[in-house]
Amino acid sequence: MQREPMSITEFEQALRDKGRYYHIHHPFHVAMYDGSATREQIQGWVANRFYYQVCIPVKDAAILANCPDRDTRREWIQRIIDHDGEPGSEGGIEAWLRLGEAVGLDREVLLSQELVLPGVRFAVDAYVNFARRASWQEAASSSLTELFAPHIHQSRLDSWPQHYPWIDPAGYDYFRKRLKEARRDVEHGLRITLHHYTTWEAQQRMLEILQFKLDVLWSMLDAMTMAYELERPPYHTVTADKVWHRGIAL
């Protein structure tokens, strides 16, 4: 016998329950929050997360490319503008570069991606490639880790200024900007998701997609833990040089 689907309310609750696996609970993230992260760890996180930032609009462009629905595209396109900016307003990528400067990293270092660890690159690329290959509804719903993002941005705004007085407060604009944007993204992402997955099996598949996205975020921090906490960056047994690849443009 076929199992009944969850109601919309139950399904949304099941998605929200996945918050227990959000990267806010990763020890690397906890250390940044509780003030025990070193300057090098914060800088490493900012430089590595920059790769996520630059890939997000590429991921959203892949969703648009696969979406035949004009109304959805009209709404979804705002995400690209949020990150890339438009005439008269700088976007999230520029704000992240200023966060980089606020923690003492030249923008050229971020732009060169020389600090992006292979594990971080692979995790982020997996997300972009998923968005290229999945249906637009599945790709759209994979953004729903953003359900938990306003809380994580707020937690940084609340804790970092006290713990890290050496960070220029001008750098925090990105987190402030995302509080509003993420809430709007979630509202749209949920509208698509809650109506697209209507059978029990489909709902289970969506929960697995959300787990995949949680794994992307968690794995990024695992790679950073190896490099900046355990001091085991790639090839550490062979060389102290950053010999790993910088991304292969296809």
Ligand SMILES: O=C(O)c1cc(C(=O)O)c2c(n1)C(=O)C(=O)c1cc(C(=O)O)[nH]c1-2
């Ligand atoms: O700082 C964070 O912890 C965090 C997490 C996430 C997320 O949950 O995917 C995003 C962001 N930030 C973010 O700034 C952002 O623009 C963003 C877009 C998306 C997405 O999947 O489309 N996630 C996130």
